[in-house]
Amino acid sequence: MGRYILGRILQMIPVLLLVSLIVFGIMRVLPGDPALLMLQGAEGGVTTPERLEALRERMGLNDPVVVQYWTFLTGALTGDLGESVRFREPVLDMVLDRLGSTIELALAGLVISVLVGVPLGMIAAMRRGGWIDAFTMTFSYLGASMPVFFLGLILIYVFAFGMGLFPSAGGTGWRSLVLPGVTLGLINAGLIARLMRSSMLEVLGEDYMRTGRAKGVPPGLLLRRHGIKNALIPVVTILGLQFGNMLAGTVVTETVFSRPGIGRMIVTAILAKDYPLIQGAVLFLSIIYVTANLLVDIAYAWLDPRIRYGD
């Protein structure tokens, strides 16, 4: 198990290097002078040749590209991601300020999608053809086709404006997390339910389930001890992908609910052409994503001994 985890961590290195290369590349492939674009974007067009040159010098844009990448990479490794052009604050501080909120939201969404999707898919499989099954299939269809912002707005209208149960925007504490978390969770629960359903159907037909019945294991225990763990394996394998969906969802959800997070920060940074900030935010989102996938792989190995023992 330890060797497996170590191997997976080592595999992350080339991926992260590639991430850094792409993030670095953002500013180099811009159509035009990034310093000029940034001054125009961030400061509303008041540019003088002196200020432009100063910004260029400050950002190291006059160096050869290889030197620039090296500076960027060593900077990133030591926590120096440059300074936001617009806010004149270190990018790292700005990202770290918002990181917790984004992870919190993505995790809340993931937990809710699993808590809703797994039981729903399981019951649908066991009561195949019944109304819960039909409901699950419809639900998963709507989840796959519903714009995140639309669901968010519906929830705000009903639960914040209508019933006044939860805040519609911003705020702190668990109450402010409920609606955004449910938004993200419900959108993704359909996929999990659908996958869990087909996985459970497959498991129910497996020989070892028949063995379990032949052993005299009562149905509830048979399902819990022999069925669920096997049925969860394919679900866990897509949790990494799901986490990507969650991150994607936070970009929109944070905007809908005016939550201060990395997703919303990226959007404002793109609109303001604040490239150092964009770079920092994208870098961190990617790192979160890669790390989440690592955790999922570890969970997968824990569930499935065939992976754990490497064959």
Added chain:
Amino acid sequence: MATETAELPAGPAVARRSPGRIALRRFLRHRSAQVGLVLLTAWVVLAVFAPWIAPYEPNELVSRARQAPSADHWLGTDHLGRDLLSRVIHGARISLVLGFVSVIFGLVPGATLGLVAGYAGGRVDAVISRLIDAMLAFPSIILALIIIATLGPGILNVMIAVGVASVPEYARLMRGQVLAARTQPYVEAAWLVGNDPARIMGRHIFPNANGPLIVFATLQVGNAILVGAGLSFLGLGAQPPTAEWGLMSAEGRDVLARAWWISTFPGLAILSVVVAFNLVGDGLRDAVDPRTRPA
């Protein structure tokens, strides 16, 4: 000699037509595919004939702002006093175009990469495969955001971003199909009798690999519309005063408590179009490969 070799490929060409026809018949009998097709046709008709169907110009100020749905304005008016129904109808044009164009931006380079990788094998395959893997290591939304960050906001850039972000998935799918098709006896036969590689790819491999590709592309149209609307909602796509569904939803967000309809109807429009593409895509999948039909 030449005529003899030309005879060989005739087998699969015939075989290829009849499964297609069977699949088409199966597709047209598929109940959810029928629903999707009807829904989709309705939206296409609305989009094509929007100027004649819509009661008003999409950007015309026709009445007071934020009027609730009524006999005059079936879906009400928006925050500026434009007719919401007309804007929703016109919005269908943008979303459908966005969906199809994004898919073309992803499909063409992706399928080409996959075809070349799968067919050439060896070092070419290794390089392309690494590239695909690397791109798949990013969530596609982050790829799309990176592209928009470089190109800047705008509806065309959204199409490029959404399309390019899906390139690796098309490439992976296509490569897998080609590798599977390559081992088919008739492809090996065509190769053994000395057919030109480009001809083998075009006549034998591609037609036999395109079923799953079409299914994926169809589902991807819906997905592109969804992502594109989301980006427009964020202000990264269509810009005011365009009648685009995501943007319209965003415009209604600030007045949601007083005028729910401004965000709701564009949202429902997106939902129904995407559902339509998903229904059609699932129907196609079941038609192309009956084994995956959910029981």
Added chain:
Amino acid sequence: MSALLSIRDLEVTFATEAGPLPAVQGVSLDVAPGETLAIVGESGSGKSVTMLSLLGLLPAGAARARQVVFDGQDITALDEARLRGLRGREIGIVFQDPMTSLNPVLTVGRQLTEMFELHQGLSRGAARAAAVETLSLVGMPSPKERMATYPHQLSGGMRQRAMIAIAVACRPKLLIADEPTTALDVTIQAQILDLIARIQEELGMGVIMISHDLGVVAGVADRIAVMYAGRIVEIGPIDAVFDAPRMPYTSGLLASVPRYDLDADMPRSIPGTPPDPLARPSGCAFRPRCAEARAACAASPPPALRPAGPPPHEAACILVGEERERT
């Protein structure tokens, strides 16, 4: 001598899209304590379905019988919970493929201790000790270490030993072995058959050995029942059936087994295939493939077998009656 298991007129019918599918028709048989009964037949003849119905493992409503008495109680009258108490504890079953029949995500030990916890109410520690003991009973080397292994880490033969350990964990009175050696290497097959025979002797179990392979059952069974198209067509002591088969199907089966005697004929397979269960011929189901078939075979179903008591060797064939008249 009272039978350990006594089945009378078992019928199993599956509901399919093409209509009701009769898988087992009017099967009656007895198993004595300590006896090994082999049930042989081609796939689809109903031999496995008969045993699954006995354990209540078929879809609800599929199986009906006039009477199924196990160890003195009629189990057709038992509810699911009582039946469950029987499964695993009183009746153990070994399935064909241990790779798919063992749970891949639980250790061998866990799948074994479960038996003691469920049926004997043992604590974790006591169940563990009992499990280790059972593993050594089935000849698993270093049983303590094997407790922590997963099925995929074992060889095919060891996997089947683990499966047998689970089946005999609670010292059942009856062991059903459903093609226990079919998925194994030839070299392992004999070991597993010996193991089953040894445990049977040690525990005094009745054994029902299901197989399509007469060669497999020849060395281990006391009696044999031959099934064809959902019915038992011949039943009797193994030597009697092997030496003097009374039903042409049994003769055909015997002729199709490769023999190692020097003067043996080449194996011959029976021409044709078993009938579609949805469209079985009238009268004797074997009629279309039978070299001895005559007009009377189509007219009426073959005579029913008398399930118990002497004579022990019977066949559901018109020839038997003719033979009796001649002698």
